[in-house]
Amino acid sequence: MESKVNYTAVGIFVLILSIALIAFAFWLGKYNDEEHNYHRYRLYITESVSGLTPEAAVKFHGVDVGKVESIQINPRNSEEVELVLKINKSTPIKTDSSAVLKFYGITGLAFIEIMGGSKNASLLETDEDNYATIPSSPSLFQRLDESLSNVASKLSTTLDHADRIFSDRNVDNLAASLEHLRSLTQQVDDYQNDIKALLAQTSALESNATISLESMRQAGVSVKTTSDNFNTFVQTKASTTLESLEATSKQSHSLIQKIEASIDRGDYDLHSIAAPASAELNELISQTRVLTYEMEATLRNLRESPSDLLFKKSTPKSGPGE
């Protein structure tokens, strides 16, 4: 029996299938993607990119905008991982945008999330020859790791301090202090009767002080009343006295002025009053001195020759040419 296979239908089917497979292959390989629709950026990450593979998604505020094109160790700095991101041109990567490594849940798969970028910031320019670098931010795990490290370090320091505080010696001292406190409270408890009595006395003292203050207040009121009365007295009775004092003061002032004028004129200048008399006195003294010398000479002559008084016995000595 001959098969009734239609070889034409089979051939057409094979051709259609082949074409479909090839198309499927092209679609899968995204050969229709045009390179000029994408911009490339570099990203340097200092943490482990475990879970991140080439072709991993690049999201911008959760929206897929590209993929990771290549991952390699930065040849210039071995501490960094250099990523090249292929991102749609229409994506508004700003100069203040930053990229962070994120993970899909607990699967361990990673992707790059671009965040930030204020509305007023300028776009991050890039070109094919010199890719722009997007700044990176530490991922959640890195931040947690760092925080936990700090917390652990501080906790360790605190524990060291606590260990020193709660040393055996301090614990013993604390126990002794508690024991002393216990005995003190016991003594205080024993003194509570005395404290009650003291409080009662304080209360009595307070009431007495209140009474005293009231008395002082009343005394102050009476002093004020007395002061008001005195002011009234001064204003009424003393005003006339003050007026008479003022008149007396004016008269005294004019008297003093007259005395000063007399003194300035020299009315009481003792020197000018006594000067003529002293001059005359000086003259009298000098003449008296002369008289004294003459009398002394005469007496000397009489002493030497007393008879000269009557009979001129001695021969006087004559001078040259006499």
Place this chain on the structure above:
Amino acid sequence: MKHILYSVVVLLLLNGCTTTTPSIQEYTINSKSAVGKSIQSGKSIRLATTKSAPSLMTKNITYIHSNGESGTYLYSRWSDMPAVMIERAVSNTLHEHSLFKAILPSTSIATADWLIESDLASFNHSFDATKQSYGVIDITYRLIDPKTKNTISTKRFFIEVQSESPDAKGGVQALNKATHVLTGQLIFWLDSTISEKI
């Protein structure tokens, strides 16, 4: 009667005991001013009383020999004390020269800008060993500021003028000339001192 008789006897007795003596000749210093006129200083000056040695506080004319013997002329004397005569001569000279606007005596009550004091040490008729005689004046003047009591200047004047005759008359003439020289030198000293001061 007896009283009258006794009185007459006493008078006759006293008259018989008296002797006659020659009259006393009085001399003075003629204050002739030195020649010249000075520029008036516009100041007033008081002449203090000249102080002199006790031996010169008489009217006797003193003579001194070279051996130190001194005495006074018996029948000659000055009309005034030498200090008074010199003071008068200086005052007249100062008035003549108009060096000051006012010359005040020591007794004046007016205040003066300057005061001049003087100390007379010698005013005598001196005889040397050769019997030559000189009129000698030794006097020191001090110019004083009465306000501050400071001595502005002091000068001693020692003047000797030879006498023409070795007697009282010659001595008086020599001392007259010496006084004239003294006043001239005094004016010169005052003029120069005041010129420096002003």
